Amino acid sequence: AQKVTQAQTEISVVEKEDVTLDCVYETRDTTYYLFWYKQPPSGELVFLIRRNSFDEQNEISGRYSWNFQKSTSSFNFTITASQVVDSAVYFCALSELNSGANNLFFGTGTRLTVIP
Amino acid sequence: EAGVTQSPTHLIKTRGQQATLRCSPISGHTSVYWYQQALGLGLQFLLWYDEGEERNRGNFPPRFSGRQFPNYSSELNVNALELEDSALYLCASSFEGGRDEQFFGPGTRLTVL
Numbered sequence: 001a002q003k004v005t006q007a008q009t010e011i012s013v014v015e016k017e018d019v020t021l022d023c024v025y026e027t028r029d030t031t032y033y034l035f036w037y038k039q040p041p042s043g044e045l046v047f048l049i050r051r052n053s054f055d056e057q058n059e060i061s062g063r064y065s066w067n068f069q070k071s072t073s074s075f076n077f078t079i080t081a082s083q084v085v086d087s088a089v090y091f092c093a094l095s096e097l098n099s100g101a102n103n104l105f106f107g108t109g110t111r112l113t114v115i116p
Numbered sequence: 117e118a119g120v121t122q123s124p125t126h127l128i129k130t131r132g133q134q135a136t137l138r139c140s141p142i143s144g145h146t147s148v149y150w151y152q153q154a155l156g157l158g159l160q161f162l163l164w165y166d167e168g169e170e171r172n173r174g175n176f177p178p179r180f181s182g183r184q185f186p187n188y189s190s191e192l193n194v195n196a197l198e199l200e201d202s203a204l205y206l207c208a209s210s211f212e213g214g215r216d217e218q219f220f221g222p223g224t225r226l227t228v229l
Contacts, residue, residue, distance in 0.1 A: 108158045
């Protein structure tokens, strides 16, 4: 069965510190997508990134970077030089393609607080 | 380009009543998903509609139902409301088949008294 684990429930950092949010997934599907979403206090989920299971290249987008390692079933998210606006709940999610279900399985989220 | 819209923003009902939530997808998107975010339960998948058909549903009772209209907008109906149905209901849309990223609306907060 599929599962997404975000072991860090809450993290607090001081502004300008780097922070890594961990995500570990389980799936029997050989073809899947992994996602990160941000949920600010307003409640709307904001899409950050999608990676497919065949692409293990790390990705960098501004202050955000993602490390995908199939060997450890992890898809970690790093924010460099954190800012107060990064304060939010971050969700990692999995979508299995071969099952045909297409829905997202979410982790329980990590609440990040950036202290000015 | 307009994002996913949902209405109403807030909805207050009493036990046993019915609630109807609405969602309009991003223009060009044909798939609509519904998720429930209840306190302590995280984000759980409810329903997936594509091209007017229900394609998949999560582990929810039949009193959770919905439909998708020809213009791809969608409605979620919750019958015989229970206190534990109080949650944020999020709608998402994507291009066909859902193999693309899902974009979420602002949600409808349903409170059942």
